Each structure stands twice: as structure tokens, then as C-alpha cells.
Amino acid sequence: MAGSDRRFRSLVAAHAVSTYGNYLNLIALSLFSYEVAGTAFGIGAFMALRLAAGVLAGLAAGVLVRPHNRRTFMICTDLAQAAAMTVLAARAETGVLLLSAVVVVLGSGNTLFNVALRSAVPDMVGQDNRVRANGLLVTARSLATVLGFASAAPVIAVGGYRAAFALNALSFLVSAAALLFLRLSTRDEATAEPSEAAAPSSTRIGTAVLAPPLLGMLLLRGADALGSSSHNVALPVVAELADPGSPAVFMTQFWAAWAVGSLLPHQLVKRWEPWRQALEDERAFAVGTCLMSVSFVLAFTGLPGPALVAVALAAGLADGFTDIAYTSRLQAEPDARRSRLFGLSAVAETSGFAVGTVVSAWALETAPPLHVVAAFHGIALCGALAFLVLAGRHRSGANAPVAESGEKDCI
Template sequence: MSAYGNYLNLIALSLFSYEVTGTAFGIGAVMALRLLAGVVAGPAAGTVTARLGRRTVMIGADTAQATAMTVLALCGSRTPLWLLGLVVVVLGAGNTFFTVALRSAVPVMVGQEARARANGQLVTARSLATVLGFASAAPVISYGGYGTAFAVNAASFVVSGVALLVLRPRTEEASPSEPAEAAPGPPWWRAWAGVPALLLGLIALRGTDALASSSHNVALPVVAELAEPVDPALYMSRFWAAWAVGTVLAHQVLKRTGTERGAAWGERAFALGTCAMSCSFVLTFTGLPALALVPAAAAAGFADGWTEIVYTSRLQAAGDRERGRLFGLSATAEQFGFALGTVVAAAALESLSPLTVVALFHGVAVCGALVLLLASRVSGGVDRKTTDIRYTSDEPTYTALTEGEGTHGTRTGDGRLPGS
């Protein structure tokens, strides 16, 4: 529900920003401010979740975002520029805090063995929410205006927060070796000193992947206008619907190949999936007819869903208190990569064709994936093991655990997660 509200709001807030600022530059500045807030919030998110608890952080993030959107819905066309800026900062930071808390809580909610399946369910729900949010934006705004769209988004955050309050999912790991009341690890600015180079490379590739993804997001409206000038929205709807089907299929395939063990798919699977995703997205910009575009976009969605599930499951293999810091660093890399890519891709489209821009950006991602693939082979198959990160003093230490070895207690559920 909250993902649906976010994607509906992505279009509504962009159009509303143009109405408030009156310039295309204003739209870009508002989007950049939102992304910058997410980048800044990333490193602090792990520390905050460790001190306050993941469920508390998620409820707080939902409450803050629901309040911000309610204020925007009430103010409507009278919204001053400073208030719009404050709202997008709350949205950017709130989304990062919620995402870091949720991703790091998944293994506690469902157990380490079921985390890949749970991640697949989350990816599936988000993909469907993406399509529904984009598809319903136009009729919602046309019927009720921006105020209605913002109110719907606020309501979606309320639904998420109420679900957390009522269902009370278990989000904190407590064991004799890691009591819940133990002091958090070292500060976030020192927490990355002992992270293995291969894991840092994985996160860096995720940021590069986000940079590459920004190019097709920026270029797709341009291609839609060129391919179907009469109805470009139909072109984009067809593209994203096929992409969503692909992500759903990725979850189904991974579930049936027994990936509940999570990190067995590790760095190599993520690198190969990134290569496949980049090549598929480039293919969709080569001017394919509609009958060929749909399977190409579905292939891109399949690889997108694959990499999302594999990557998230890999980071979730870390120790309970350290997952938040890893996902905080990941959020920073992803937000920064997407923000930088959006600006550079938009500038590049002024002089280069959409295919050239998308190929260049995704070419960078492919090169990064090949480097990670080579590093994982040189390291002697680190991706066949999970990494448990434990704090013994002020610095983290890392111990390798063989595949399938339990480290965080018994399985706590059947793998099903309430949608958020």
C-alpha cells in the first residue's frame, strides 16, 4: 500500500513541483533535494534503528511521511516553496529509514532460511505497486487534483503504520550472546573499517546499478514520445507492465530453485544478474516493435527482480545488529548513484540519442559487474559462504559461516510478510 502511494506521488509531486516553482529546473531541484535527504539519512539509519528499534523507526517514518503529505494536501496550491522543500526532505529521509529498518528486520520476522522468499514477496508487491501507482496517477489527479493524490499517499502511510501497530511483527533479535539491551556497535563513521572488500564491492556495484537505472528512467519518456507520439503513455504502460511481470517471474523461479539458503547465490549471481539486466534494458531502446519490446522489457524485469532478491538476501546474512549499518551504506550508495545518474543522463540527452545514453550508462554497470565477478573468483568462492558480523569491542570482526549454518535462532515464521 505505501509503495503504491509512493509511486502515485512520484508523478503527482513532480507535476506539483512544476506548478509551485514554474520551471523545469525547479522540478529537478526538488527531486535532487529529495534524493539528497535519502543519501544523508543512509549512514545514520543503521545507528538510529540500533538505538530505537526497527519497528519503532518504521512506525516513526510512516508517521512523519503521512503528516508531511497531509500538510501538503491541505495547503494545496497555497503551498510555499520552503514548505515543499521541507516535505520532500521528510519523504526522502523517511523512505530511507523505513527501507533500512524493514530490510534488516526481514530475517528476524521470517527466519534466515526464509529470507529469500520473503524478499521475493516484497519485490513482487513493489513491482505491482509500481505499475498501479503509475497507471492510476493520471485519473486520480484529473478527478480530484493534487490534494487527492497527496491524501491517498498519506493514507497509504497510515495503513502501513497501523499494520505495524496491530500485527506487532518481531523485528529485533534477542539471544544470550546478543541481548536486546546491549549497547550498539561503534559509530557509523567507524563501522565500515572492517567490512570485507568483496562486500564493499557488492554495495558499490549496487550504487553503479542505480546510476545505470537512472538513465533508462530519464530516457524512457523521450523514447515514448518518439515511438508513439499520439499516445506515449500507452508505450510507457506497456513497458512497465512487462517489466513488472518479469520481476514476479524472478521471484517464482528463485523460489522454485530452492534459494531459501540465501547467500548461496551471493556475489556471482548478483554480478551476472546485473549484466543481464543492463543488456536487456539497452535492447529495449533499440527501436524494437511492440511484440519484441514486451519480452525484452520482461527480461529486464526478470533480471531486476533477480538482482534485488539476491542482493538483499546477501546483506541480510550479516549479524543482526550489523545489518542496519550495511543497509544504511547501501541506501546511501543507491540514492547517490541514482541522483548523480539522473542529472548526468538528463544533460547527456541534450546532445546524444536515448540509445547512446542508456548504452553508456549500462555499459558502466556491466564493467563493474565483470570486475566484481573476477574479484569473487579470485577470492576463492566467498559467495558460497555467508558472513556473520559481530562486534567484540569498538571494531567489527567477521567470521565465515558455511552455507546453511544457522546463526540467528530458529525460524520464526512461514516466510510470509505483511505488505507495507
């Protein structure tokens, strides 16, 4: 187990490198898209294309990502994205068609990689260690996100867009090399079905056969992404209003506090067993969503600096908490079901974020940021409260004593 743990930590470090490249590229590619398209509409069109590719990839993930090929699949998606970014970095001139192709590769590749990685975690570290492993992944992602955003401006200033694209390509190669040489198992050989045809019909996941708690979690995850899109769109507007001279400082302060908060759940999971046990209950995800939504709404109420940092810290803590709880619950399902579940999850998350981005941007043209963020996070909050009620009833029903056959006839 110790050797497996070291290899998984090495894989997480390599994944953090590729995540850093992704968030560096998110800034660089947005600015580059404006340069190629020449209009703000062009930026939105490329973003919509990337999100649409992610949605379609999520729908196909259940068929494409199999327990026996997850490692190979992740390597291939890394190499495909590295090739796309290398072409973009090497071309002296880039047209709309080439940039569109690159955006599709990035959108679909990122979704498919994440589906394969998340569904493979229990097989890499064991079911008993999946909560801690997810905490480690959340920690690495948070650090990589902040570093990627923070370094985008200096990298582009020094080396231009091509340097950012080349760094992103290199980051994908680092991830692919780690997967190739570490050779972590991505399939539970003891429980894996010999073939899809031999699998029981209950493993063929569709929304019609999902258990109510799982279906509720997927829908709530989509509502969570809808709410998150609103504060991502509204934050630059608020930063400009709060500090017209240096809005970047405002945003850096906010996201740095958020990142610190998102690092804490993993530390609590490692050091306090009740936290680890709580995160295995699907209701923990709903509670975390409530706390996160309330925290993000409070962040847009015009709080003074120290209070804003405290609220952003709480939002990050709840964000990390929900991510670990949600991922760990889906990973508790049998191996043959996980890829399909995480594929459906990717569809819910990407669709929610895409719709929320478009609608919240339109709403901000006429409504104050606080009203927009409160409305969108209010949807997530109401969804979380409804989930808690329904999950409680479902649990009570499942624990109710079964009536005798004679009593059933009388009902």
C-alpha cells in the same frame, strides 16, 4: 511459524499499499512542484533536495536504526510522512518553503523506513526464509509501482493533486497500523548484543573494515542505480520518438512487461530450491546485474513491439533477481551489522541514481538515447564483470590451504 508467516504477508500487503501511494505521489508531486516553482529547474531542485535528504538519512541510519527499535522507528517514519502529506493536502496554498520541508520528510523517511524494514526481515521470518520473504516484498513492490504510475493520471484528473496527496497520507497510515497491530519481532533476541558499547569492534561498520565481497556489492549497487537512472530519463524521450501520438501507451507497455518479469523470480524461488540456493551467493547479484544491463540497452535499439516486450520482460526478471539476491546477502550478516550495511546501501543507491539522473539528462541534450543508456549501463556491466572476477579470486584465496608456520617463514 505459520502465524508469523500470515502476519508477515499482511505486513507486506500493507507495505504494498504505502508503496502504491509513494509512486502515485511521485507523479503528483513532480507535477505539483512545477506548479509551485513555475520552472523545470524548480522540479529538478525539489528532486535534488529529496535525494539529498535520502543520502543524509542513509548516512545516519546506522546510528538511528537499532535492532531494538526497528518496529517503532518504522511506525514513526510512516506517521511523519503521513503528517507531511496531510498538511500538503489540507493547505489551500503551498509555498516553496513548505513544499521543501515536505520533500525532505519524504526523502529521509522513505530511506530510513526501508533500512529498518530490510534489516528486520530475517528477524521477522527467520534466516532460512529470508530469500522467499524478499521475493514477496519484490513482488508487492512491482505491482504497487505499476498501479501507482497507472492510476496517477485518473486520480489527479478526478480529484486533483490534493486527492493524490490525501491517498498517499492514508497509505502511510495503513502501513503504520499494520506494524502497530501485527507486532512482528524486528530483533533476534538470541543473538542481539546488550548494547552498542558491548558489541565487538568488528560490528562497527565502515568501508575500511568491510569484507571485499560486501564492499564490492555496495559499489556495484551504486553503479546499478547509476545505470537505472539513464533508462528512466531516456524512456520518455524514446516513447515520444517511437509513438508521438500516444507516448504513454509505449511507456505503459514497457513497464507492464517489466513488472510481469519482476514477479517471476519469487515464483521460481518458491517452486525451485536451486534458485533459492543460488540467490544466497553474492555472485548471483553480479550475474543478474549483467543480464539486466544488457536487457535495458537492447530495449533502446528500436526493436519491434513483441521483441521490446520480451526484452522488457527479461529486464524485469533480472531486476527482481538482483534485488532478492542483493538484499538476502546483506541480511545474512549479524543483526548488529545490518542497519549500518543497509544505511550504506541506501547512500550508494541514492547517490548513484541522483548523479545518473543529472548527468544522463544533460547527455541526452546532445547524444541519442541508445548511446546514453549504453554508456551508463556499460559502467554497471563492467563493474559486475569485475566483481565476478574479484569475487572468484577472493573465494579461491579463502579456500586455499593454510601453510605451516615453517613454510610461512620461507615465503
